[in-house]
Amino acid sequence: xxxxxxxxxxxxxxxxxxxxxxxxxxxxxxxxxxxxxxxxxxxxxxxxxxxxxxxxxxxxxxxxxxxxxxxxxxxxxxxxxxxxxxxxxxxxxxxxxxxxxxxxxxxxxxxxxxxxxxxxxxxxxxxxxxxxxxxxxxxxxxxxxxxxxxxxxxxxxxxxxxxxxxxxxxxxxxxxxxxxxxxxxxxxxxxxxxxxxxxxxxxxxxxxxxxxxxxxxxxxxxxxxxxxxxxxxxxxxxxxxxxxxxxxxxxxxxxxxxxxxxxxxxxxxxxxxxxxxxxxxxxxxxxxxxxxxxxxxxxxxxxxxxxxxxxxxx
Amino acid sequence: xxxxxxxxxxxxxxxxxxxxxxxxxxxxxxxxxxxxxxxxxxxxxxxxxxxxxxxxxxxxxxxxxxxxxxxxxxxxxxxxxxxxxxxxxxxxxxxxxxxxxxxxxxxxxxxxxxxxxxxxxxxxxxxxxxxxxxxxxxxxxxxxxxxxxxxxxxxxxxxxxxxxxxxxxxxxxxxxxxxxxxxxxxxxxxxxxxxxxxxxxxxxxxxxxxxxxxxxxxxxxxxxxxxxxxxxxxxxxxxxxxxxxxxxxx
Numbered sequence: 216x217x218x219x220x221x222x223x224x225x226x227x228x229x230x231x232x233x234x235x236x237x238x239x240x241x242x243x244x245x246x247x248x249x250x251x252x253x254x255x256x257x258x259x260x261x262x263x264x265x266x267x268x269x270x271x272x273x274x275x276x277x278x279x280x281x282x283x284x285x286x287x288x289x290x291x292x293x294x295x296x297x298x299x300x301x302x303x304x305x306x307x308x309x310x311x312x313x314x315x316x317x318x319x320x321x322x323x324x325x326x327x328x329x330x331x332x333x334x335x336x337x338x339x340x341x342x343x344x345x346x347x348x349x350x351x352x353x354x355x356x357x358x359x360x361x362x363x364x365x366x367x368x369x370x371x372x373x374x375x376x377x378x379x380x381x382x383x384x385x386x387x388x389x390x391x392x393x394x395x396x397x398x399x400x401x402x403x404x405x406x407x408x409x410x411x412x413x414x415x416x417x418x419x420x421x422x423x424x425x426x427x428x429x430x431x432x433x434x435x436x437x438x439x440x441x442x443x444x445x446x447x448x449x450x451x452x453x454x455x456x457x458x459x460x461x462x463x464x465x466x467x468x469x470x471x472x473x474x475x476x477x478x479x480x481x482x483x484x485x486x487x488x489x490x491x492x493x494x495x496x497x498x499x500x501x502x503x504x505x506x507x508x509x510x511x512x513x514x515x516x517x518x519x520x521x522x523x524x525x526x527x528x529x
Numbered sequence: 530x531x532x533x534x535x536x537x538x539x540x541x542x543x544x545x546x547x548x549x550x551x552x553x554x555x556x557x558x559x560x561x562x563x564x565x566x567x568x569x570x571x572x573x574x575x576x577x578x579x580x581x582x583x584x585x586x587x588x589x590x591x592x593x594x595x596x597x598x599x600x601x602x603x604x605x606x607x608x609x610x611x612x613x614x615x616x617x618x619x620x621x622x623x624x625x626x627x628x629x630x631x632x633x634x635x636x637x638x639x640x641x642x643x644x645x646x647x648x649x650x651x652x653x654x655x656x657x658x659x660x661x662x663x664x665x666x667x668x669x670x671x672x673x674x675x676x677x678x679x680x681x682x683x684x685x686x687x688x689x690x691x692x693x694x695x696x697x698x699x700x701x702x703x704x705x706x707x708x709x710x711x712x713x714x715x716x717x718x719x720x721x722x723x724x725x726x727x728x729x730x731x732x733x734x735x736x737x738x739x740x741x742x743x744x745x746x747x748x749x750x751x752x753x754x755x756x757x758x759x760x761x762x763x764x765x766x767x768x769x770x771x772x773x774x775x776x777x778x779x
Contacts, residue, residue, distance in 0.1 A: 321659035326743035393667030394697035509758035522764035
């Protein structure tokens with residue numbers, strides 16, 4: 216039985232997602248014989264495949280070209296077919312991986328293991344349950360292991376470049392025509408991407424309104440930080456869903472996380488507990504966020520934020 | 530059109546979860562249980578569609594140990610018409626749950642299976658997608674809005690970059706995110722009425738489903754604790770400590 220680890224690459228607008236390197240870092244711990252990358256999508260993906268071929272450690276790139284592969288239903292069919300000669304199928308945890316990898320795993324009759332944060336050996340993995348309130352070590356009995364790895368848990372800094380690995384074009388399968396993407400409402404990114412940012416400044420319900428997020432924006436710009444939000448702030452309509460940090464939003468692990476007007480619900484903490492340093496500003500001295508913050512400032516945020524901006528400017 | 534809604538029994542989301550002293554999972558003895566919050570959103574949406582005349586019947590489905598029947602009674606109390614309880618030896622993993630749901634869907638022929646996008650216990654976020662795979666149906670996931678239109682569902686899916694609008698043919702699997710709606714509460718008269726609504730019981734074996742687990746849990750542990758840090762007096766002190774002590778600001 217071959218021990219080929221196949222990593223499914225993600226891409227947006229013709230650009231390879233950097234999370235491939237985190238997936239590769241996780242894949243290297245599986246002890247496979249070969250490391251291959253699967254790129255699926257429309258014609259623009261040739262460039263994505265070429266880029267993936269230059270990531271150090273990649274032996275071969277499998278390229279399936281069809282616009283229909285942007286749909287999870289079609290992508291899952293190709294993944295399940297390509298999985299047959301592999302020991303592991305790996306992706307970083309994301310909305311896309313949840314959509315297509317779980318579907319592919321079911322087609323292959325395998326129980327996928329989501330959100331892996333540590334690899335113990337080729338069949339044993341650690342993953343969080345209950346919003347990260349417990350870590351469980353599970354051993355898989357499946358012939359093929361379908362895994363999504365949490366990007367923040369696998370450091371990609373060591374992964375460099377190489378001269379390009381071969382690219383093999385493979386059958387792109389059929390369009391099952393079950394669904395279609397009819398549009399997208401995407402927030403324009405003017406700051407670092409939330410999950411990869413070194414500093415994140417987040418606002419909660421305490422911000423009191425969408426317009427008050429401007430107070431965070433000027434601080435984020437001073438720090439080169441990304442802006443995040445708690446679920447309460449997203450539910451209240453202050454910012455859109457792609458800002459949400461937490462159990463069901465994005466998982467972040469920046470050097471510094473600044474929580475402003477965030478009480479610290481369990482599901483929010485689940486998304487930030489791997490930050491190196493957490494600073495919290497909240498007027499409620501009993502807010503649970505202070506139980507996990509390295510630095511806590513009990514203050515009215517409308518007074519503290521202008522002071523913070525001033526202090527940063529010095 | 531019939532809607533099948535899956536509901537999972539989980540530890541109440543407001544309860545602080547504790548790992549068992551022997552490391553064999555988390556403590557559930559004497560712990561308050563509830564319907565998985567995402568399943569509540571799925572059920573609420575199904576009920577609204579029935580109330581709008583777009584669905585004729587809402588059937589609730591749960592799989593697991595004997596007490597899942599309580600969760601189904603709760604679903605009946607908020608308005609589901611009838612319930613199907615599939616008894617399993619151990620709580621089914623996502624793949625086994627998907628096989629059970631797919632088997633029930635083949636018997637019931639619903640136009641839609643509404644599900645929660647994930648359960649707050651295992652946090653797998655897989656069962657909906659897996660069910661769709663096994664049935665060969667389309668899927669629309671993590672939905673914050675959805676409506677029926679001419680044999681299809683138009684939906685807003687919460688993805689990492691924002692919102693994706695999708696169109697999926699029925700029959701299909703839809704999974705609910707928390708912003709989809711505000712679930713209703715059961716009223717006392719409806720709780721009484723729910724006791725008379727039909728609740729059919731069967732086993733995974735009756736459905737021809739092998740629900741044996743594929744994963745062996747070797748250990749369950751508390752994550753390393755994050756110690757509470759220090760209080761600072763003002764923003765200037767905060768910035769100074771972030772620079773000089775934590776060294777996370779330049």
